[in-house]
Amino acid sequence: MSFDQPTYLTALQNNIRTRPIPWDGAVRAGTVLEWQLAKIRAVDKVKKEARRQALERDLDGYRVLFVGSNDDNGTDAVAAGQPSVLQSAAKRTDVVQYVLVLLDDLLESSGAAGTALAKAILSGPTTTTSTTTAAAVDPYRHLLPLLAHSNQADDPIPLLAATVLASLMATARDTSAATLTRALPALLSYLASLARQTADAGLQDIGVQAASSLLYSKATRRQFWAQRSETVGPLVAILRTAVGVSSSGGEEATASLWRATGASSSNGNGNGGNGNGNGAGAGASLGIGAGGSAASRIGALMEGTIGGGVGLQLLYHVLLVLWQLSFDAEEVGDDLNDEYDIVLLYTQLLRLSPKEKTTRLLVATLYNLLSANRATLLPTAVLARLPALLHNAAARQPADPDLQEDLEQLRALLDDYTTTKTTFDEYVAEVNTGHLRWSPPHRSVVFWAENARRILDADHGAIPRKLAAIMAKPWDNDKAVLAIACNDVGALVREVPERRSALEKLGLKTRVMELMGEADENVRWESLQALGGWLKYSFETAK
Template sequence: MLLDPPPYLAALQGNVRQRLIPWDGAVRAGTLTEDQLARIRAVDKVKRDVRKQTVEADLDGYRTLFVGEPGKKSVLESAAKRQDVVQNILVLLSDLLDSVPALSKAILQTGDPYRHFLPLLAHSSNTEDPIPLLTSTVLVKLLSGSRDESPATVGKALPVIFSYLSSLTKNSDAGLQDIGVQEYSSLLYGRAPRQQFWKQRSETVTPLIEILRAAAGVGNSDASASLWSGATGTTRSGFEGSLSGGVGLQLLYGVLLVMWQLSFEGEDIGDDINDEYDIVLLYTQLLRLSPKEKTTRLLISTLLNLLTQNQNTLLPTAVLARLPALLQNLKTRQFADPDLREDMDKLRELLDEYTKTKTTFDEYVGELNSGHLRWSPPHRNTVFWAENARKILEAENGALVRRLADIMRKPWDNDKAVLAIACNDVGCLVREVPERRSQLERLGLKTRVMELMAEPDENVRWESLRALGGWLQYSFDSTK
């Protein structure tokens, strides 16, 4: 599906095209040269095919018009003090880049093609100033039309463009958000731009995740707890089967498209994007709420990319998020898109294969590695602890129990159940392998259990008391 052009941008460009510019007066004032005006008039307000033929016949001349050359100013330099002329030139160049693909490559062959454009992105901090917005559109078309991945593009231009576009995605105006997201999508045409996009993720990815969380009805302050509550069936406001947060379908689709493009770098970023943004949980929740087949397709395809390339780390989280059960429910829906059906089958097969070979111990390890505990079957299963407590303490030189300690150190203000479950697990470890209690004490677990006895939450207090009972029982028995 092609995204509709953002109405905000289309209206702005239309208004600029309709303005009458006193070109002859601009020449007399020295704003333009006769040569520059001749080239502008040859392609301004003419049919697309005439425009294409004119530019292709004089590529060097039009390249020089817009970016200059030694000893000859570009039209943007010449007209720098005339904002109306600069706006007109930017819209004209945007139109030419649409009509004449060869112009992009010709411009980028210049020694410093971005010299006159990048400063215009910082022309003003006022979001109503059209020059930065029109400039970003030109730069995006220039890069996407040439699919350039040169050091000048990736190292110099893209970081500045991404920073500017991030200001649009963080704006409260949905029209500006649409423009920022669509221009992101146009720029993620290859591996190098996608890697740079991820490198700047605090600017680029984080605002998009915030939009997706809003659509899922999840606040950013308690996103993880809210998502786990949804995954475990503990419904709360925002999990009522429909999108929320005032996120329009066009914006939602645009954000999902950008994240899908980014997911092709899943081998490099998969673990980090899940650790930082709970992407598997978030996408599972969005899949439950997906309003259209086209959004469902992007959600499924993104999950498939990430899970396929990070099976050891992300498949356990997908199971904890109850993605397999959700896919079974979706199987009953009659999707028309054959690619969606194919990706869904592949994702279902991937998860089925994993769950067939997964033991209860694997399930517990996956839950620890997810960084979030829930009342899954292993926690209350006495046989599980009898068989696996020592294994948990010894596995990976104690890495699992250190992970449990890391989880317990957090306050979990929005999900106190995690602390109750952790206390339960500590108590089980002490009761099953009392001679290893010093290992737990060195990690600060006994101290933390004692601290949690003062928690306001009744369940946390009860589980911490039970856990401490294991230490007290051992101490009492050893004095007999």
């Protein structure tokens, strides 16, 4: 699946290229200087080879054209004190727009010469005299302010400036202090604002593609992650929309994702699927080779969209950004899952993935995250029934050999984990996800008889504390969680009655009593059962 530059941006740039600019009049008015116009004409509307040669002959001259030179006499060997054309023509928006498009063209279509220009602009003069040392010029001094050129929604200058800035950084693969500490954070904030434009998928795609181009080094990815409330948040919102859950996240989105896995059931009979993810129907709609059977889904794919009207091109680019971010999985993996439920979200996306290209990005990202964070993320993946989904995918025999290899690699990782974990491990992993579902241990008398004391003692009582934290939430969108928690508390009291006081200190008895007034009948029943056990042992102790 190969995508071109966003059509809106291409159309905008083409429109600007064809606009007539009264250059001679601009020179007479002092808006553009003669030497600036000479350099513009040498590379504008000429063949690529002529453009390349012009850049190679006068690289420093073109650097000065776009960023200017120092004001100190003689410190710049090429052109001391010369202004940037963006500075000279600051009041002529038509000229500024034209120059921004021209600069982007030079960077993107001039091959090695374009790369050399980007490096020259960001690093300074490429030549110095024997008697002087080139002083640094801030390469961003005339470009960064353009990101906030005006508050008018139809002003193209901020978008064009962002495109140029992204091209400059990505082409030069720059990691200088000026880029990392000042320009990149500002640019990422602007691109994130585009990604939040839910009413305009074209602007979203421009922002996401540009962000992808900036993740060329560990340092730039670290900055992207540091701004994750701005940068990652909108991307995850797009993916949530694609799978049909609340784009704003929170408890409601998490509950919806768990329900979508089929691993959650409110009937309390323990048939909500086992920890190995082998429940019936798991992964039945995975889109490898075909996009599922629902008429609505087929219709959506015919139009090039997935759930929620998210376009396949936008989906692919969002997945590409998160795949790039997963290169640093050891640093970001746990927080990515804690804050955005990424394992659950990607498991559901795998079920809906309409193309092998998107499926491969999903699988590759999951492998990076799970392999780097085995202890914390593999349990969630198993509870979300990812193993069954992958077995289903492999059975479809994808045409892409790389995808087939990635699937086998991820399956092997999960199979190795599932063959060594115990039922106790499964239960602890579930509690640590912060979201309970009726998996087999909850209703197993044997499980509680063998493991209740171990649950209370493990990690200095961490599991009961986690249960208390889970029960403290209202769970308005998934009351089954409260019912299951009451069941577990009751089992702990039944099996280890002498530890009731420790559970009471965590507020569990008080919370169980509160839940007897819940509107949900399952919660009321389980809380009554739990409290009954508490009272039984209290009476026996009092005798």
